[in-house]
Amino acid sequence: xxxxxxxxxxLQLGVLLGxxxxxxxxxxxxxxxxxxxxxxxxxxxxxxVSAERLACYDTLFKASGSNQPETVSEQRAAQxxxxxxxxxxxxxxxxxxxxxxxxxxxxxxTESLMDSRWELSPESKLGTWxxxxxxxxxxxxxxxxxxxxxxxxSENPNNTETEKQNLTSxxxxxxxxxxxxxxxxxxxxxxxxxxxxxxxxRWQVYNSDESRPFRxxxxxxxxxxxxxxxxxxxxxxxxxxxxxxNHQSNGRSDPLSRSWNRVILNLGxxxxxxxxxxxxxxxIEEKREDDNNPEIKNYIGRGDLTAFYRHKEHDFSLMxxxxxxxxxxxxxxxxxxxxxxxxxxxxxxxxxFDGYGESLIDYNHRATYVGLGVSLLNWY
Numbered sequence: 247x248x249x250x251x252x253x254x255x256x257l258q259l260g261v262l263l264g265x266x267x268x269x270x271x272x273x274x275x276x277x278x279x280x281x282x283x284x285x286x287x288x289x290x291x292x293x294x295v296s297a298e299r300l301a302c303y304d305t306l307f308k309a310s311g312s313n314q315p316e317t318v319s320e321q322r323a324a325q326x327x328x329x330x331x332x333x334x335x336x337x338x339x340x341x342x343x344x345x346x347x348x349x350x351x352x353x354x355x356t357e358s359l360m361d362s363r364w365e366l367s368p369e370s371k372l373g374t375w376x377x378x379x380x381x382x383x384x385x386x387x388x389x390x391x392x393x394x395x396x397x398x399x400s401e402n403p404n405n406t407e408t409e410k411q412n413l414t415s416x417x418x419x420x421x422x423x424x425x426x427x428x429x430x431x432x433x434x435x436x437x438x439x440x441x442x443x444x445x446x447x448r449w450q451v452y453n454s455d456e457s458r459p460f461r462x463x464x465x466x467x468x469x470x471x472x473x474x475x476x477x478x479x480x481x482x483x484x485x486x487x488x489x490x491x492n493h494q495s496n497g498r499s500d501p502l503s504r505s506w507n508r509v510i511l512n513l514g515x516x517x518x519x520x521x522x523x524x525x526x527x528x529x530i531e532e533k534r535e536d537d538n539n540p541e542i543k544n545y546i547g548r549g550d551l552t553a554f555y556r557h558k559e560h561d562f563s564l565m566x567x568x569x570x571x572x573x574x575x576x577x578x579x580x581x582x583x584x585x586x587x588x589x590x591x592x593x594x595x596x597x598x599f600d601g602y603g604e605s606l607i608d609y610n611h612r613a614t615y616v617g618l619g620v621s622l623l624n625w626y
Contacts, residue, residue, distance in 0.1 A: 371430060374428060376427065381421065383622045386619030388418070389597075390615065391615050394413045400540070401539070405502070417451060417461060419448050424442070428440065442466075464495070464496055473486070487513060490509070491510075495606070504539050504542075505539075520553070545569070550567040551565070552625075562584055565581040581599045583598075595619050
């Protein structure tokens with residue numbers, strides 16, 4: 247017999263003999279009463295009979311100052327058996343692997359909106375470099391504005407247009423958005439690195455006098471480190487914690503160039519068919535003379551909140567954005583989207599926007615926009 251087998255058999259025998267002293271049991275439900283406490287959880291783990299093993303755990307973890315054993319689960323016992331981390335990396339992995347609370351039931355991809363998009367639970371992991379949808383994908387042939395921005399301007403004189411743009415009030419708008427997981431399970435079995443790209447365009451397709459130009463296209467690459475959580479908070483399940491490095495620009499030359507960089511904190515909550523993403527951000531400042539939109543955070547804002555609700559086959563979302571300031575600097579925007587079924591996977595898309603920053607070129611231009619078209623993918 248191998249040495250390990252001998253040790254295991256001896257350990258099992260010792261535990262069983264210890265538990266047998268002062269024990270009253272029957273064949274169906276053995277119960278330990280006033281039995282000696284096993285020295286370690288490893289001793290209980292050596293028992294191969296489930297009922298005996300659980301009874302041993304109950305004795306080992308009996309309530310302090312009480313003669314009655316405390317009922318525990320094997321999950322708790324497994325936590326006691328977890329090896330002590332002997333390095334900073336191991337300790338970090340242990341912490342982040344269990345950033346979710348074990349007291350709340352885990353959600354599966356079929357039960358969780360956010361899990362279906364971010365592969366949060368171990369059961370939903372699909373590996374790396376699979377292309378996934380990100381923000382909504384849609385095409386709106388009709389996108390109307392109440393106030394055209396004929397002379398885009400900035401607080402930087404080098405980024406103020408003096409020539410009229412000759413725009414039409416109605417144009418087309420479309421958006422593409424994809425992401426892929428580059429690294430999976432960075433710390434323990436938690437933490438994924440995602441790379442995302444979103445592009446949205448406003449096309450003056452009905453402006454034949456100006457050769458139907460693309461008025462504005464915004465390019466938005468980003469990298470996000472996403473961790474799963476599982477805590478009850480204000481009646482919602484706090485499901486996601488992340489940090490994003492985001493760049494957004496319109497790829498144009500002065501005076502129409504616009505761009506900025508942000509670090510975004512992501513807090514994701516959900517309950518049933520409702521999801522809520524809260525995103526405060528910090529703008530990475532540039533030198534004033536090189537900044538083509540120096541006051542952008544005082545118009546577009548310092549954070550946003552997006553609420554999503556699904557009712558049968560209808561999806562509704564509401565985005566709120568604000569500068570987090572009062573008085574004359576109290577600015578922001580609101581956007582409402584409704585996605586509804588048409589045929590199969592083809593869906594209708596209605597969009598209503600009011601405020602500042604519908605696009606980067608309009609970051610300090612306030613207007614109302616109404617769009618109608620078709621959608622292929624939504625938030626969830």
